[in-house]
Amino acid sequence: xxxxxxxxxxxxxxxxxxxxxxxxxxxxxxxxxxxxxxxxxxxxxxxxxxxxxxxxxxxxxxxxxxxxxxxxxxxxxxxxxxxxxxxxxxxxxxxxxxxxxxxxxxxxxxxxxxxxxxxxxxxxxxxxxxxxxxxxxxxxxxxxxxxxxxxxxxxxxxxxxxxxxx
Numbered sequence: 001x002x003x004x005x006x007x008x009x010x011x012x013x014x015x016x017x018x019x020x021x022x023x024x025x026x027x028x029x030x031x032x033x034x035x036x037x038x039x040x041x042x043x044x045x046x047x048x049x050x051x052x053x054x055x056x057x058x059x060x061x062x063x064x065x066x067x068x069x070x071x072x073x074x075x076x077x078x079x080x081x082x083x084x085x086x087x088x089x090x091x092x093x094x095x096x097x098x099x100x101x102x103x104x105x106x107x108x109x110x111x112x113x114x115x116x117x118x119x120x121x122x123x124x125x126x127x128x129x130x131x132x133x134x135x136x137x138x139x140x141x142x143x144x145x146x147x148x149x150x151x152x153x154x155x156x157x158x159x160x161x162x163x164x165x166x
Contacts, residue, residue, distance in 0.1 A: 070156070074163045083160055090157035093140055102137055103158075109134065109145065110155045 077083045088095065094102045105123075112119040120130040134145055143150040 071159060071163060074156075074160055078163055084164060087157040087160040087164070090141075090153050091161070092142070094137075095161065099140075102140065105133060105137060106141075106154060107158060109137075110151060110158065114145065114148075114151055 074083070091103075091106075093099050094106060108123060109116075109119055112122065116130060116134070117127060120127040123130070125133075138145050141154070143154070145151060145154075
């Protein structure tokens with residue numbers, strides 16, 4: 001019974017993190033993904049190997065602790081004032097509603113792993129113009145976006161805001 005109770009906590013954490021994953025991937029209110037399904041990677045691989053890939057809504061919804069990773073940890077820490085304070089300290093004014101473009105630029109920059117040429121291409125902006133916008137963002141944040149530790153901290157802070165629903 002004690003083991004089952006512990007697994008319920010883990011299941012709750014996975015469910016909370018899964019919701020933020022679904023929102024991130026553009027799925028509405030925990031609904032299905034673009035192909036109408038959500039399945040864990042292992043189940044998809046197993047199905048592909050066995051030739052039993054099912055289409056549409058016939059696939060099960062299944063996520064495991066390994067699938068939610070850092071988001072799972074942040075879901076467990078959800079509501080912890082210290083975690084929220086970390087995110088606010090890292091992101092500063094980027095969290096303000098009127099700074100939505102800065103937040104989106106930072107999100108895109110981190111999604112490109114700091115590759116400015118790739119980001120410039122993705123957002124259809126010249127590289128010099130992008131570098132100017134990134135320099136302004138660095139000044140607002142008070143950190144260097146070239147520093148890997150800064151990028152990691154900023155990425156974690158953005159994930160915290162997603163999990164917290166900010």
